[in-house]
Amino acid sequence: MIRGSPDDLLDGLVAGEDRAFAALYDRHGAAMFRVAVAILGSPEEAEDAVQDVFISLVRLGTGLRAVRNLKAYLFASVRRAATKRLPTGRPAGLLGADPADPRTGAAPAESAMGARLQRALACLPAEQREIVALHVDAGLTFAACADMLGVSPNTAASRYRYALAKLRDALKE
Amino acid sequence: MERLDLPPDLQQMERRLSSRQGAAPAADHRDRVLAAVRGERAQRRVSLWQRGGAWQVAAVAAAVAVLWVNVAVRTVGEGWAIPTEATNGRTVRKTAEAIRSIVPQLTEREALREALLLRAGVAVTAVPRSAGAARDASSLAHWKEVRSWVSQ
Numbered sequence: 001m002i003r004g005s006p007d008d009l010l011d012g013l014v015a016g017e018d019r020a021f022a023a024l025y026d027r028h029g030a031a032m033f034r035v036a037v038a039i040l041g042s043p044e045e046a047e048d049a050v051q052d053v054f055i056s057l058v059r060l061g062t063g064l065r066a067v068r069n070l071k072a073y074l075f076a077s078v079r080r081a082a083t084k085r086l087p088t089g090r091p092a093g094l095l096g097a098d099p100a101d102p103r104t105g106a107a108p109a110e111s112a113m114g115a116r117l118q119r120a121l122a123c124l125p126a127e128q129r130e131i132v133a134l135h136v137d138a139g140l141t142f143a144a145c146a147d148m149l150g151v152s153p154n155t156a157a158s159r160y161r162y163a164l165a166k167l168r169d170a171l172k173e
Numbered sequence: 174m175e176r177l178d179l180p181p182d183l184q185q186m187e188r189r190l191s192s193r194q195g196a197a198p199a200a201d202h203r204d205r206v207l208a209a210v211r212g213e214r215a216q217r218r219v220s221l222w223q224r225g226g227a228w229q230v231a232a233v234a235a236a237v238a239v240l241w242v243n244v245a246v247r248t249v250g251e252g253w254a255i256p257t258e259a260t261n262g263r264t265v266r267k268t269a270e271a272i273r274s275i276v277p278q279l280t281e282r283e284a285l286r287e288a289l290l291l292r293a294g295v296a297v298t299a300v301p302r303s304a305g306a307a308r309d310a311s312s313l314a315h316w317k318e319v320r321s322w323v324s325q
Contacts, residue, residue, distance in 0.1 A: 021210045025203050033198040047198050051206050058213040114193055136190050157177055164183040167190070 013057055014064050021054060028071065031138045032078045038133035039082040041122065049081040056081070075138050076148045079130070113171070120170035128163035135160055265292055 009027075012020025029050060036046035056077060057064065067073045121129060127149075134145045135156075146156040179187065268288035273279055279287070 016214050018207065018211065022203075022207055025206055029203060029206070030195065030197055033202070034196045037196045043196070043198070046196075047202050047205075050198070050202070051209050054206050054210050055213045058210055058217065061217075117189065117193055132190065136187070137195055161177065161179070161183065164179070164186045164190075168182055168186045171186075 010064060010067065010070055014062055016058070016061075021057075024057075024074075025054070028074055028138075032074060034137040035075055035078050035130075035133040036082040038121075038129045038137075039079065039126070040085060045085050046082065049078060049085055052081040052084075053077045069144070071138075072140065072144045072148065075134060075140060075144075079134075079148060116171055117167065120167050123170065124163055124166060128159050128166065131156055131159045132163050265289055268292060 009020055009023060013024065032050045032053065033043075033046050036049040037043060040046050040049065053074065121132065124132070130149070131145055134140045134148065135142065140148075142153045142156045142160070146153040149156060151159075265285065265288045268291055269281070269284040272284045272287050272291075273281065276284075
């Protein structure tokens, strides 16, 4: 098990070590999946998008050494892979999302409030759902999110604030 | 997570989001991803080997081409290698004796020198000179005559 710094993990990935890829999945796999689900809505598609990212890491090989922030790179990659899988003209995440599917986060055992929250999340505009996933699920800073989305940190923070307000209103109804 | 200056109700919403049971991939997703990673790595190794194999074939082909060109140049420059008599002491002496029998006034030393020169020319292909055709023809005829009696 690789427990060292991100640099150690990066070295392992460049060397093509199985345990490095396993450690990467254990650290970020679930969050990557959540970001992909937020974009695609479909758990199956989201799983494939995450797999695409891992395969792209293998293909990158020694090119990975140029990556300065592995975590930001990973989530930018999963966002790109998920966006690529979106059919043309389809609003991100609105089709194929089944809030009752345990893989979308609404487990049957979870409270009714949890299910309502999940449905409210699925109804958010794509850009707001994405910033929630990147900030809350992936734990990225607004600066990192802004860099990834091509907007200013203030815009990223505003989107997040609007998303919280909409969720609050949806749960009040 | 960064702290925004949020009103209490939005802070509560944020806490609820953070503590919710997040979406999770299928139980076998990890294994599938790692298997795909291994498969991709194996495929890349094969691909690299194939690329290396192609270079080896190219290198062998280049070596064969260089060898062929080398042989061709040697063939054009020197003619086909026709086995000739070895220029050893016995044949040179026999040639010198033949010369002295025809031209007895030559000293033995001079006859040997002429014999050596003649033997040295045995392997040379007789080619007419480019100028003076009549003289060349006579020269060639003379050369053939000399060769015939030198080789006896």
